[in-house]
Amino acid sequence: MTAAWLLWLILGILLIDTLFEQLLSWLNLRHHRPELPAAFVGQLDPDKYARSVDYHRANYRLGTFQTLLSFPLIFLLIAMGGLGWLDTQLWTVTDRPLVHALSFFGVLMFAGDLLGLPFQWYRTFQIEGAFGFNKTTPRTFWIDKLKGWAVSLVVGGIVLSVLISLIGWLGQNFWLWFWLFISLFLLLVNIFYTTVLLPLFNKLEPLEDGPLRQQIEAYAAKVAFPLTHVYVMDGSRRSTKANAFFSGLGRRKKVVLYDTLIEQHSPEELVAVLAHEIGHYKKRHIIQSLVISVLHMGVLLFLLSRFVESPLLTEALGGTGTSLPLNLIAFGLLYSPVSTLLGIGMNVFSRKNEYEADQYAAETYAAAPLSSALIRLHGETLSNLTPHPWQVFVHYSHPPLVQRLEALQGGSVASAS
Ligand SMILES: [Zn+2]
Numbered sequence: 001m002t003a004a005w006l007l008w009l010i011l012g013i014l015l016i017d018t019l020f021e022q023l024l025s026w027l028n029l030r031h032h033r034p035e036l037p038a039a040f041v042g043q044l045d046p047d048k049y050a051r052s053v054d055y056h057r058a059n060y061r062l063g064t065f066q067t068l069l070s071f072p073l074i075f076l077l078i079a080m081g082g083l084g085w086l087d088t089q090l091w092t093v094t095d096r097p098l099v100h101a102l103s104f105f106g107v108l109m110f111a112g113d114l115l116g117l118p119f120q121w122y123r124t125f126q127i128e129g130a131f132g133f134n135k136t137t138p139r140t141f142w143i144d145k146l147k148g149w150a151v152s153l154v155v156g157g158i159v160l161s162v163l164i165s166l167i168g169w170l171g172q173n174f175w176l177w178f179w180l181f182i183s184l185f186l187l188l189v190n191i192f193y194t195t196v197l198l199p200l201f202n203k204l205e206p207l208e209d210g211p212l213r214q215q216i217e218a219y220a221a222k223v224a225f226p227l228t229h230v231y232v233m234d235g236s237r238r239s240t241k242a243n244a245f246f247s248g249l250g251r252r253k254k255v256v257l258y259d260t261l262i263e264q265h266s267p268e269e270l271v272a273v274l275a276h277e278i279g280h281y282k283k284r285h286i287i288q289s290l291v292i293s294v295l296h297m298g299v300l301l302f303l304l305s306r307f308v309e310s311p312l313l314t315e316a317l318g319g320t321g322t323s324l325p326l327n328l329i330a331f332g333l334l335y336s337p338v339s340t341l342l343g344i345g346m347n348v349f350s351r352k353n354e355y356e357a358d359q360y361a362a363e364t365y366a367a368a369p370l371s372s373a374l375i376r377l378h379g380e381t382l383s384n385l386t387p388h389p390w391q392v393f394v395h396y397s398h399p400p401l402v403q404r405l406e407a408l409q410g411g412s413v414a415s416a417s
Pocket residue numbers: 276277280354357
């Protein structure tokens with residue numbers, strides 16, 4: 001294969017990927033029905049449903065506009081050898097491979113982020129604002145942006161420095177050691193997420209004593225879940241949208257509830273949501289996903305090691321010699337169809353896990369409060385009640401609400417019989 005062919009292949013993948021995503025969004029938009037689906041009559045306000053359809057239309061329009069603007073830019077940048085040009089230019093500034101690679105990715109990431117900035121601004125203050133979700137002030141927006149850049153600078157800098165140094169020392173054999181490093185790194189991030197990373201952006205406080213805490217503790221004791229830390233996070237600072245999650249492993253596990261979730265739900269509904277999350281833990285979904293992603297990382301790094309020293313990839317992107325940054329990007333682009341397919345597999349697995357966690361909550365607590373919590377969550381966030389099946393198959397990590405409710409009803413009948 002020649003470099004010219006390789007470039008065509010990369011551009012083809014980029015084009016097909018973008019067209020495929022646009023097709024999915026378009027199908028999804030056309031799948032909307034103007035009237036409230038029969039399953040929700042009496043449970044959801046028809047006006048709210050109509051608003052949710054408008055909300056999705058607004059997001060679709062913005063997304064399409066962003067693609068129309070950014071896709072030609074990225075396509076031309078690659079087609080005309082812009083990445084190779086940048087790579088060559090940076091060698092005139094430094095002759096140290098590590099500095100060169102770090103500044104290459106730094107420039108690309110910063111430029112990409114700036115390109116997306118107007119859209120992010122419009123989404124936050126216009127769309128989310130118009131539909132009553134946004135609580136972010138411009139000040140918080142910019143502070144988040146700066147902190148986000150600082151975190152990616154530190155995290156990306158560490159990971160990239162280790163990767164580039166290992167490739168420099170070990171050549172193709174870097175992958176095994178980097179695999180070990182990145183697995184440990186992910187594990188550490190997982191463990192310290194709530195103690196170190198999250199507090200950079202949000203305030204976390206222990207859930208105060210009261211009926212809610214007592215009910216949560218009673219449930220945790222009943223299912224023998226080692227629950228020591230329940231935190232409330234000030235999600236309301238940015239959005240009215242609510243969430244809850246677990247983080248950490250083993251004894252360091254923490255539950256984080258958004259303050260918005262607590263405001264919008266009854267204690268029974270909150271315990272049911274927690275029961276679902278505990279279900280993920282009890283059914284070993286968390287550890288399984290972690291093992292799968294570590295294995296995937298190993299395969300990815302092994303494949304990368306076969307390409308990392310190829311002058312052909314560098315040439316395809318318009319560079320000269322063998323450029324590590326260019327090869328990393330070319331590999332990433334060539335790998336993207338594989339990663340789309342694996343992503344679909346992961347989503348199939350994840351949707352199965354969601355049913356299992358729902359089932360666990362229904363069996364150990366109750367189905368009714370979980371159903372009403374799910375309806376309320378989806379209603380409040382104006383989420384899509386009638387997504388297109390293809391969109392669900394490719395992108396949804398959770399089953400659509402109607403199917404979850406049906407499964408919960410079926411499940412509770414089955415366990416009662
Ligand atoms: Zn879940």
